[in-house]
Amino acid sequence: MNRLKTGNDELDAILGGGFPSNGIHVLMGSPGTGKTILAEQMCFTNASPGRPILYVATFSEPMQKLVGFLQEFGFTVPEKLGTEIVYEYIGENVLTDPERIPERFQELLTQYRPKIVVVDSFKALADLMPDRSAWRRTLDAIGGLLSAYDTTTFWVGEYSSEMLSALPEFAVADGIVDLVRTQRGTRDERFLRVLKLRGSASLPGEHPFHLDRGGLQAFRRFVTPGLPSDYEPRLERVRSGIAHLDEMVATGWLRGTGTLVAGPSGSGKTSIGLHFLKAGVEDGEPGLLASFQESPVQLARMMTSLQWKPEQMLRKGAIDHFYTSPVELQIDAVAHEIVQRIERGGIRRVVIDAVSDLEKSARDALRYRDFLYSLTQALAVRNVTAMLLLETAGMLPGRGLTGSEVSYMSDNILVLEMLLGDDLTRTIRIIKSRGSRHDGRRHALRIAEDGIEVG
Amino acid sequence: MKAPRARRDSASRPDRGGTSLAQSFVTDNALILVVERDPHVKKLERFFLEQAGFAVEFADGGVQGLERAHVLKPRIVITEILLPGLDGLSVCRTIRSDPAMKHVRVLVLSILSAERRALDAGADAFLKKPLDDARLVETVNELLRKGSEARS
Structure with a gap:
């Protein structure tokens, strides 16, 4: 199985080698947990000449903010922006004609032929749909299209764990990674969990991470090691x-x-x-x-x-x-x-x-x-x-x-x-x-x- | 501010096979029959094949696929294996055993990892889903080229 590297070796190890290619993966968590940073880090890690990476933004004025804050991170290579990583804003489509969204996705897919598609925020699409059945139709169309094409997709969204069993996005997804931030005293702690990764073995449990200028740095949850076959207790x-x-x-x-x-x-x-x-x-x-x-x-x-x-x-x-x-x-x-x-x-x-x-x-x-x-x-x-x-x-x-x-x-x-x-x-x-x-x-x-x- | 955009003209953009779409084999609007039930795959196949200069017709199942193949006489049949009624491998065998369709090339494009089974059933080529448009167009061009050489 081909896998996409995340730009962090520890996270790759947690995921069993990286995100499986050709899947649809959800990066979920509250605002400020590091979802967008992880998504961008993966974009720059996997960007190369040839097929571009398509970053679809669904909020207004995202480009200035995105490009502005990206320059703070060591993984950013400005020359890749606009060539190997392309940004499209579909917020207007969402507001004016939400049911035309699948068509817009097809246009973008056939226009760019992207090897990776990031939709940030995917949850915003659902929030702006007129009703639940319209969203289910739209989701089925977008999910079907992205699954049919040779691309790996990341849906970034401010989802909470309570939404897992209620929203159809999670049933469609092949992988779900939850980013969590909690407060302990005066400091914040972050950890991530792989909630789902179809056809792939990942490391269970909460894995701590922090965000710095290098991006997202995760650490595998430290677990009891197996006994090496050549282990012998010493009586020295x-x-x-x-x-x-x-x-x-x-x-x-x-x-x-x-x-x-x-x-x-x-x-x-x-x-x-x-x-x-x-x-x-x-x-x-x-x-x-x-x-x-x-x-x-x-x-x-x-x-x-x-x-x-x-x-x-x-x-x-x-x-x-x-x-x-x-x-x-x-x-x-x-x-x-x-x-x-x-x-x-x-x-x-x-x-x-x-x-x-x-x-x-x-x-x-x-x-x-x-x-x-x-x-x-x-x-x-x-x-x-x-x-x-x-x-x-x-x-x-x-x-x-x-x-x-x-x-x-x-x-x-x-x-x-x-x-x-x-x-x-x-x-x-x-x-x-x-x-x-x-x-x-x-x-x-x-x-x-x-x-x-x-x- | 809008972020800079990638170049959109497909003719100038190198594709994944290392050749541009404009350099594709001359197709003279060759007819391709696609036997496929997934609406999303159909949409994408139509777009990419038509963009490459082919005419595309569809059938939803194996039986309809064979009927349409008899009538339309396509240059190429692209079929999934998993189809309602008659499966894609049977479609492949039937085409191979029919002298009236001896010039029809068959490409199996399937969600199953079944290249050996497809070739044993008489397919000329096999591709695994998800759909990689550059490989699809490249393979179709290759089959057309071989077909032309065989006929001449």
């Missing part, structure tokens, strides 16, 4: 990099396992994570620090205070620092970035600082749990040893440890506490080490000038 021990901590577990920390480090702010989580990565560097295991709190400047400062040389630690092949602000955090994008960096850089150890930031950015508790399970599995099947840092409220770990259901996904759990008396006392204890005897007593944790010590 890895060092934590912290004196006396390794001896507290009978079999030590095993390669490919995940350790949850839970504690309040200031309890030493990030320092423990950095020691773990440093031990990896010393043992020839490249590491990745995914952090949503410490910027590169702050991280370098921390390393300097531990009397490490940041330029040595952060060099290529040592510790890769992936920093992204927690404000605009997109969890699926983060997961894909982590996996890509692991594969690109031969990463053997990963520290995520902190999973609590991922939880705040997840749409809901269920998605967070599924996501975190998928992420820990993605690390495990690659035999990557991981530390997940979890910030807990208060001086003692409480609800955060079990309430978010992170604990059962972890092979080991370290709990950090801060006791406030005349002095600040930090402690560490192992409360879980799957399949291994361990010392579950509380031990003093000291952050000295040259690193962490466990007493």
